[in-house]
Amino acid sequence: MAAEIRNAARRDGGLVRFENVGLRYGMGPEVLKDINFSIAPRSFQYLTGPSGAGKTTLIRLVLMALKPTRGLVNLFGQDVSRLDATTLTGFRRRMGVVFQDFRLLDHLTLYENVALPLRVLGKEETSYRAEVVELLRWVGLGERMHAVPPVLSGGEKQRAAIARALISRPELLLADEPTGNVDPGLGRRLLRLFMELQSLGTAVVIATHDLALMELYDAPRLVLVDGHLHVDA
Numbered sequence: 001m002a003a004e005i006r007n008a009a010r011r012d013g014g015l016v017r018f019e020n021v022g023l024r025y026g027m028g029p030e031v032l033k034d035i036n037f038s039i040a041p042r043s044f045q046y047l048t049g050p051s052g053a054g055k056t057t058l059i060r061l062v063l064m065a066l067k068p069t070r071g072l073v074n075l076f077g078q079d080v081s082r083l084d085a086t087t088l089t090g091f092r093r094r095m096g097v098v099f100q101d102f103r104l105l106d107h108l109t110l111y112e113n114v115a116l117p118l119r120v121l122g123k124e125e126t127s128y129r130a131e132v133v134e135l136l137r138w139v140g141l142g143e144r145m146h147a148v149p150p151v152l153s154g155g156e157k158q159r160a161a162i163a164r165a166l167i168s169r170p171e172l173l174l175a176d177e178p179t180g181n182v183d184p185g186l187g188r189r190l191l192r193l194f195m196e197l198q199s200l201g202t203a204v205v206i207a208t209h210d211l212a213l214m215e216l217y218d219a220p221r222l223v224l225v226d227g228h229l230h231v232d233a
């Protein structure tokens with residue numbers, strides 16, 4: 001089944017494809033209008049636009065946390081409106097997400113936070129311990145793995161959230177303002193982490209309005225303005 005889905009994604013040329021997607025919250029105005037774009041496997045792109053333009057909303061649509069009001073959302077080669085709950089859960093596991101507010105669990109150590117997605121899958125600790133430690137070192141938190149989130153800086157929490165998003169080796173990583181809470185030096189280091197991740201085979205989407213960051217590494221920009229999206233390649 002997994003191979004079938006991957007083949008379908010390849011055939012359709014994308015991990016994600018939106019066709020004429022529109023979204024409104026409740027009876028409010030349309031926040032996203034006629035959105036068309038696709039995300040190729042192993043690609044790197046920014047999602048940008050002014051505050052309130054709809055970046056988080058678009059990410060939530062990709063994560064299937066929201067249903068489009070109109071149009072087609074295709075993930076891994078399949079129309080999501082036709083999928084059953086089990087397949088949707090499987091699709092979510094193929095995506096990693098770094099939320100703007102981190103969403104770490106305060107009563108768990110960083111090690112436990114990062115290991116959580118694997119624990120939830122019922123894996124034995126012996127099968128993942130080394131991998132979690134290696135990933136925490138990779139994001140520069142090797143010395144902090146037994147600390148709990150409330151005693152960490154914003155940048156440390158940011159990196160822990162990135163490690164947690166990566167532990168399941170996602171095919172697609174969505175990061176919402178991943179450099180929003182860090183100084184420019186750390187922002188550059190995080191960007192290098194994302195580039196390395198892409199070179200290891202993950203497609204990366206970074207939502208940001210940090211122009212300086214986007215200038216550091218040239219990549220296509222999905223630009224949202226007034227609910228419309230255009231691609232600056």
Ligand SMILES: Nc1ncnc2c1ncn2[C@@H]1O[C@H](COP(=O)(O)OP(=O)(O)OP(=O)(O)O)[C@@H](O)[C@H]1O
Nearest residue numbers: 025028031049050051052053054055056057058209
């Ligand atoms: N749950 C909600 N209910 C109603 N309106 C919402 C909801 N979430 C977002 N909106 C509205 O949708 C629009 C887009 O919001 P969204 O958070 O997607 O923008 P954004 O580009 O991510 O903004 P920022 O860069 O400030 O995070 C805004 O006008 C916002 O007020």
